[in-house]
Amino acid sequence: MPHAVYGLPPVDLAEHPDDAIQVSPLVVDSARLEDIADATLDGATVFAPAGTIERRYVLAHVLRALAPGARLIALAPKDRGGARLAKELAAFGCPAADQPKRHHRICTAIRPGALSGLDAAIDEGGPRHIDNLALCTQPGVFSWDRLDPGTALLMGRLPALKGKGVDLGCGLGLLGRAVLGSTAVTEITLIDLDRRAIEMARRNVADPRARIVWGDLRKGGLPTGLDFAVSNPPFHDGGGEDQALGKAFIQRAAEVLRPGGALWLVANAHLPYEASLRERFRAVEAVAQEGGYKVFEARK
Numbered sequence: 001m002p003h004a005v006y007g008l009p010p011v012d013l014a015e016h017p018d019d020a021i022q023v024s025p026l027v028v029d030s031a032r033l034e035d036i037a038d039a040t041l042d043g044a045t046v047f048a049p050a051g052t053i054e055r056r057y058v059l060a061h062v063l064r065a066l067a068p069g070a071r072l073i074a075l076a077p078k079d080r081g082g083a084r085l086a087k088e089l090a091a092f093g094c095p096a097a098d099q100p101k102r103h104h105r106i107c108t109a110i111r112p113g114a115l116s117g118l119d120a121a122i123d124e125g126g127p128r129h130i131d132n133l134a135l136c137t138q139p140g141v142f143s144w145d146r147l148d149p150g151t152a153l154l155m156g157r158l159p160a161l162k163g164k165g166v167d168l169g170c171g172l173g174l175l176g177r178a179v180l181g182s183t184a185v186t187e188i189t190l191i192d193l194d195r196r197a198i199e200m201a202r203r204n205v206a207d208p209r210a211r212i213v214w215g216d217l218r219k220g221g222l223p224t225g226l227d228f229a230v231s232n233p234p235f236h237d238g239g240g241e242d243q244a245l246g247k248a249f250i251q252r253a254a255e256v257l258r259p260g261g262a263l264w265l266v267a268n269a270h271l272p273y274e275a276s277l278r279e280r281f282r283a284v285e286a287v288a289q290e291g292g293y294k295v296f297e298a299r300k
C-alpha cells in the first residue's frame with residue numbers, strides 16, 4: 001500500500017519514502033487526495049496548511065484514506081496551526097504524540113479503527129457555491145469567501161479588452177470572467193498553481209473562449225504574442241512576503257505579450273513593482289490608487 005505526502009515538509013523535521021504519492025493541490029500534477037480510496041494508505045506525512053477549515057479538511061481526508069494501524073505524521077509551524085494539530089487529531093478520535101522542534105509541532109499517531117467527525121470536516125472544507133460572490137469556491141483558495149479589494153479595484157478599472165490574453169494566477173476566475181464580458185475577447189488562458197482554484201474556475205468561467213490550466217506560470221505553458229494580460233499577483237509564498245514571485249509574474253507577462261500589448265495589474269501600494277514594470281514595459285501608468293492598492297496599465 002502506498003504512502004502519501006501532503007506538501008513539502010522540511011526534510012530535517014519529517015521524512016517520507018521517496019516513492020510517496022504527493023497529494024497537495026499546490027504541487028502541479030499531484031494526485032487528488034479526495035480520490036484516494038478509504039483505508040488504502042499505509043502511511044502519510046502531512047505538512048498541514050495554516051487555515052483551520054482547510055487543515056481540518058486535509059486531516060480528515062488523510063485519516064479517511066489511511067488504513068487502520070497506519071502511521072500518520074502531521075506537522076506545521078507552531079504559529080501557523082501547529083499548536084492546534086494534536087487537539088484537532090484528538091477531536092477526530094486519533095490521539096497523537098506532540099513534539100516541538102525548530103518552531104514546529106510534529107504530531108505522530110497511529111490511525112485507530114474508529115474515527116469521528118470526518119464527514120463534517122470534509123463537508124466544511126469542500127467546494128460550495130457562495131451566493132454573495134455568485135461563485136463556486138473552496139476554503140484554502142485565495143480570498144475564497146470574500147471579494148479581495150485589490151481584485152475589485154482592478155475589475156472596476158478594466159476597459160473592454162480585445163483579442164487574446166491571459167489571466168495570470170486566476171484563482172477562482174473572477175478577473176477572467178470579467179474580461180470575457182467583452183465580446184471582442186477571442187481567447188483567454190487562465191492559469192493557477194492551485195488545483196482547487198482551477199477546479200472552481202472551470203465551474204465559474206464556463207465559456208468556450210477560456211482555456212483553464214493548472215500550472216506554474218514560471219515554468220512556461222502559456223501562449224505568446226498576446227494582446228493583454230490581467231493579474232492580481234501573489235506576494236506571499238509559504239507564509240512569508242515574497243516580492244520575487246510578483247516580479248516573476250511581471251516578467252512572464254512581458255514575455256507573453258506582443259509589442260503594444262497591455263498588462264493590467266493590481267498590487268498592494270507598498271510593493272515596489274514600478275521599477276520591475278518600467279524595466280520591461282515601454283509605458284507604465286498608475287491608473288488608480290485606493291484602499292492600499294494600485295492598478296497599473298503597462299504597455300509593452
Ligand SMILES: C[S@@+](CC[C@H](N)C(=O)[O-])C[C@H]1O[C@@H](n2cnc3c(N)ncnc32)[C@H](O)[C@@H]1O
Nearest residue numbers: 142151169170171192193194216217232233234
Ligand atoms: C492574489 S491571488 C489572485 C487570484 C485571482 N486572480 C483574484 O484576483 O481573485 C494570486 C493567485 O496566484 C496563484 N499563484 C501563485 N503562484 C503561482 C504560480 N507560480 N503560477 C501560477 N499561479 C500562481 C495563487 O494560487 C493565487 O490563486
